[in-house]
Amino acid sequence: MELFLQYFFSGLTVGAIYALIALSFNIIYNTTSILNLAQGEFVVLGGLVMWFFLEKLKLPYGTSFLLSLSIGGLVGLAMERLTIRPVLKTADPLLLILITIAFSILLRGVLMFLFGKEPYGYPPLSEGEPIVLWGAVLQRQVIWIFIFVILIMIFLYVFFNQTMFGRAMKACAIDRVSAKLMGIKTTQMVMVSFILSGIFASLAGILITPITFVEYDKGPLLTIKGFTSAILGGLGSNWGVMAGGFLLGILESLTAGYIHSGLKDVLALLILLTMLLFKPAGLFQTAEQARLRKL
């Protein structure tokens, strides 16, 4: 039982990270129908930049944290401005996919150029002994990760339901053409979605690095995991993809614990393929719902 709980906790930890990545996928997907395959690189970016501010420049934790988030947002902005906007009008899906792949390679290259190939780590948000809960060990950083996930959920709820801008974005997600006719500046929405997405993905990186370390080439696998979570929960719904992230994290952790650790990545990919091929709308919504959400 303790062993199970231990696997469950570590599953929740990884799952929270997957949930954040899945969320950053979802935000861009909702406004543009683009799947940004550079998402994993943003996670790596967050961790590496945080290390730079915290360990290299010796800035205070809070300052480094905010600076790293802003860098994530800025790179998101740069990506949208420089690579997405020039081609968005052509609306050729093949081209848009290729562009996000190209940008992911570019970003990976830049990170390697700046940071080299070594793994990086830094201390967690708060020092202290791990917490023991029903015999299973829980690191303090994990508590922080949960707090941030909850904060983001609250933020998203308020943003999309209570603010004018968020509602406009929601309208844009539901029906881009009508939103445009109503005078909503859809290009602005696209921009904001890339910034938000960049911030969330780098937040995932900032939070996970003290637990697992980060290096320049971890991006692609994180992209796949985040995407699998999004597909599992059903692209289009923020709550769905969150749930998908946690579910994937737990399944992986149990597989690694009870069966074989090498299988956990294969499992994720098998889940991805199975979902894509047989239920692309996700576990929690019907195809009709997914279509209505994304007409």
Added chain:
Amino acid sequence: MKKLFHNYYFSTLLFYLTILLLGFIIKDPYVITILIFAGLNALSALGLSLLMGLAGQISLGQNGFYGLGAYLSAIFALNYQIPVSLAVLLSALISSFLAIFLAIPALRLRGHYLAVATLGFGEIVYLLLNEWGPGGPSGFGNIPKLSIGGLVLEDPLSYLVLTWTIFCLFFLLLQNLSRSTFGKTLHALHSSEVALRTLGINILSLKLKIFIFSAFLTALSGALYAHFITFLSPANFSVFYSVLLLMMVMLGGIHTLWGAPLGALFITLLPEVLRPFKEYDVLIYGFILTISLIFFRKGIFQALEKGIKYVLSFRS
């Protein structure tokens, strides 16, 4: 007669002879090896060019077929003593047969979903090769060389001839295909799948044929690679290979089959030119790919051609 000299048989022959001549003149085994790699890459890229350029379908899982072709052929020859040329053919056929199981459900997906589904497939093959492939992550060697009729192709020059001959044969066939009405039907997939369906065309079976054939070409290239290099490790079969192929096709020009050989030559030779900056290859690849996608969507060669014409128009 005049028409004959303008057609694709002639230009392909000319291209073929130029490559071989280059090999025979330079004679340096290192350069020849690079040219062989370029030929193998061209064969893989040809498969992708067919799929993306002609039929408008994306695949990021070509590394899976490349790996399957290479590993299967090597294992057949090494463990089951099947003659190498037969092993090559057999592995390419089996790989393309396996492609059916991915393709039937995957080709119902579109755009991003198809991209990620194929990406997932390639990644699975890569992980499985790492876990269960002979030698695991460190790979295995002593793979027999290719021999044709008792003649072992030891000499790189003979392998150069073989590689580019195979490439040019398939290149001609695919140019045939793209000019036939079947090829035009593939092209029509870009503009209206709905209209094709109302004409009575089974879209799925159309895409399926192309997907299988493209898997065949890439697996064949993988098998030929295995018996040239005689040592395999999973590292060469990661998703990065698929991305490289993508770059070849895009840079060479997606709207013409010529994009495959030209892009393959360019991308294979590029690291040799950039040897002093080897540490930053990822950065340079990423930069070139991003720029060319935004500015030269029809491939750099067409952009180059336009540029030259532009400059010449100032002269006169």
Added chain:
Amino acid sequence: MSFLLEVSHLSKAFGGHEVLKGVNLRIKQGTIHALIGPNGAGKTTLLNIINGLETPNKGRVFFKGKDITSLAPEKRAKLGIARTFQLLEVFSGLTVLENVMISLYAKNPWGFFKSLFLGDYFNPQERDLREKALFFLKEVNLLPRAHEEVQNLPAGEQKLLEIARAIALEPEILLLDEPAAGLNNRETRVLGEILKKLCENKKITILLVEHDMELVMKISQHVTVLNFGEVLAEGTPLEIQKNPEVIRAYLGEET
């Protein structure tokens, strides 16, 4: 009396919006049957259901007495149902001739390997296809445009191309979705003659969705009026013109 095409109690809703509410439609062999009605009456949806691009929520579609309600569009094409589109669906990037050749090829495909080994130059079937395609282009007066890329043609001629592409299948019934939209008076007259000729000489039954009343009244033998997803009236063009309900529906819309 048997009908070539029979649609019974057809209903279709998108989300909560009911587009068709129990529509019945029967089309006699060898006639031009017009389907008219204001915008949003559900005409295009009805065509989509007849050729299989959409499935109805309720009701059946019979073709030559056989129930084809759940048949895929490609299979219906093989049975002899062809169509054109209101919003053009031509194969851009290809020439007018190639567009029609694709249609002919779809009817009698010779397969992948033959194309692979013979290409276009060494395959005598390709030459036959070309000749035949030219013949169908002549039917719709598009011969002079044969070698132009379709996207460079004006919309009216692209509509004609869609007709050529559809009749190249040698169908039994042809579903036309607003073929006269974008055509000027003279072109519309020519279109009317083409359609009449197709019906009389080639024995192709035509279901014509059209807004141009002059054309409808001139060439069709039978008219069905659709209004808000329901059949408002049926009859000969003359009867429809005099039907007070139809007049009200149209005038009501105009004022």
